[in-house]
Amino acid sequence: xxxxxxxxxxxxxxxxxxxxxxxxxxxxxxxxxxxxxxxxxxxxxxxxxxxxxxxxxxxxxxxxxxxxxxxxxxxxxxxxxxxxxxxxxxxxxxxxxxxxxxxxxxxxxxxxxxxxxxxxxxxxxxxxxxxxxxxxxxxxxxxxxxxxxxxxxxxxxxxxxxxxxxxxxxxxxxxxxxxxxxxxxxxxxxxxxxxxxxxxxxxxxxxxxxxxxxxxxxxxxxxxxxxxxxxxxxxxxxxxxxxxxxxxxxxxxxxxxxxxxxxxxxxxxxxxxxxxxxxxxxxxxxxxxxxxxxxxxxxxxxxxxxxxxxxxxxxxxxxxxxxxxx
Ligand SMILES: Cc1cc2nc3c(=O)[nH]c(=O)nc-3n(C[C@H](O)[C@H](O)[C@H](O)COP(=O)(O)OP(=O)(O)OC[C@H]3O[C@@H](n4cnc5c(N)ncnc54)[C@H](O)[C@@H]3O)c2cc1C
Ligand code: SF4
Numbered sequence: 001x002x003x004x005x006x007x008x009x010x011x012x013x014x015x016x017x018x019x020x021x022x023x024x025x026x027x028x029x030x031x032x033x034x035x036x037x038x039x040x041x042x043x044x045x046x047x048x049x050x051x052x053x054x055x056x057x058x059x060x061x062x063x064x065x066x067x068x069x070x071x072x073x074x075x076x077x078x079x080x081x082x083x084x085x086x087x088x089x090x091x092x093x094x095x096x097x098x099x100x101x102x103x104x105x106x107x108x109x110x111x112x113x114x115x116x117x118x119x120x121x122x123x124x125x126x127x128x129x130x131x132x133x134x135x136x137x138x139x140x141x142x143x144x145x146x147x148x149x150x151x152x153x154x155x156x157x158x159x160x161x162x163x164x165x166x167x168x169x170x171x172x173x174x175x176x177x178x179x180x181x182x183x184x185x186x187x188x189x190x191x192x193x194x195x196x197x198x199x200x201x202x203x204x205x206x207x208x209x210x211x212x213x214x215x216x217x218x219x220x221x222x223x224x225x226x227x228x229x230x231x232x233x234x235x236x237x238x239x240x241x242x243x244x245x246x247x248x249x250x251x252x253x254x255x256x257x258x259x260x261x262x263x264x265x266x267x268x269x270x271x272x273x274x275x276x277x278x279x280x281x282x283x284x285x286x287x288x289x290x291x292x293x294x295x296x297x298x299x300x301x302x303x304x305x306x307x308x309x310x311x312x313x314x315x316x317x318x319x320x321x322x323x324x325x326x
Contacts, residue, residue, distance in 0.1 A: 019207035028104035069108030088224035092166035108210040115157035150265035155198030168259035168267040169243035178208035191266035227318040238262035242318035
């Protein structure tokens with residue numbers, strides 16, 4: 001049994017004072033509590049941050065939308081500004097988990113939820129992410145749901161979130177606070193590739209807290225969508241997903257942002273694929289070419305090689321959906 005101390009923070013300063021190496025914040029608890037029960041996460045200190053004033057969703061001072069770290073996934077998905085200006089985020093959130101889970105899960109907790117690799121959650125298995133240097137049972141093992149891009153010889157775990165794929169296509173920024181002050185990190189720089197340190201997943205330092213996420217103002221005329229392909233129609237993680245934000249004028253793609261989920265070790269964005277579409281006429285052939293750019297040269301395992309074709313089809317279909325009536 002892992003013994004830990006528990007405190008309920010009354011302010012951000014309070015929470016930061018108790019935080020540090022070996023400490024974990026608990027928000028909705030839908031990831032952390034599961035992993036503690038499995039002995040995968042064994043924090044010495046657990047700090048409940050639910051009483052902090054970080055649940056607001058509203059205009060960001062510099063324009064766009066600011067989403068507090070404690071805003072629940074369901075509240076964000078149904079917020080009028082999100083539905084109106086960032087439908088890709090509403091769709092991504094509503095495609096995730098179940099209604100009950102979305103009522104608990106928070107924006108900040110979702111950003112740092114852990115992989116669903118079965119070996120990561122099983123303390124009897126070798127897993128470099130859980131126990132650095134112990135090996136990777138997924139390479140050559142069961143890896144149907146794992147990544148085909150961004151992998152390393154040490155870890156092929158897929159990033160599980162839907163929210164974060166949409167946030168990547170929206171070019172969100174993550175606000176962080178900690179003992180050394182505040183900082184803002186573009187979401188494209190927030191996640192780390194596994195390399196030879198798969199236990200490090202983000203740029204968060206021990207004891208740092210996410211306070212909010214900001215979305216830039218929506219590009220004029222932009223349309224967006226999130227398409228998620230999975231084994232079951234609900235309550236299931238993505239095998240492949242695509243978030244697309246595009247502006248189309250008279251049949252020409254002016255501005256395109258694409259992020260993919262299910263296929264990568266982090267929410268996957270490839271600027272070359274977007275550039276291959278920008279300034280071009282809408283066409284199925286161009287969509288296929290963009291998908292090819294993202295999924296060429298990838299290194300699948302036998303158990304997840306189907307994701308190469310699935311990922312291409314997912315993106316092509318999402319691009320067709322978002323440009324359909326433009
Ligand atoms: C059965 C099931 C199905 C699911 N299906 C999906 C799905 O289809 N798609 C999907 O995207 N997700 C899915 N999820 C995951 C779910 O979305 C996450 O568990 C949830 O978003 C985590 O948020 P939380 O607030 O509960 O986090 P917690 O469990 O409270 O915390 C998770 C992690 O984040 C850290 N943390 C929390 N808040 C902060 C903060 N402000 N700053 C720094 N660190 C913080 C915690 O210390 C912990 O390490 C599923 C989960 C379950 C249990
Ligand atoms: S893929 Fe990563 S998380 Fe899964 S067993 Fe290998 S090291 Fe662990």
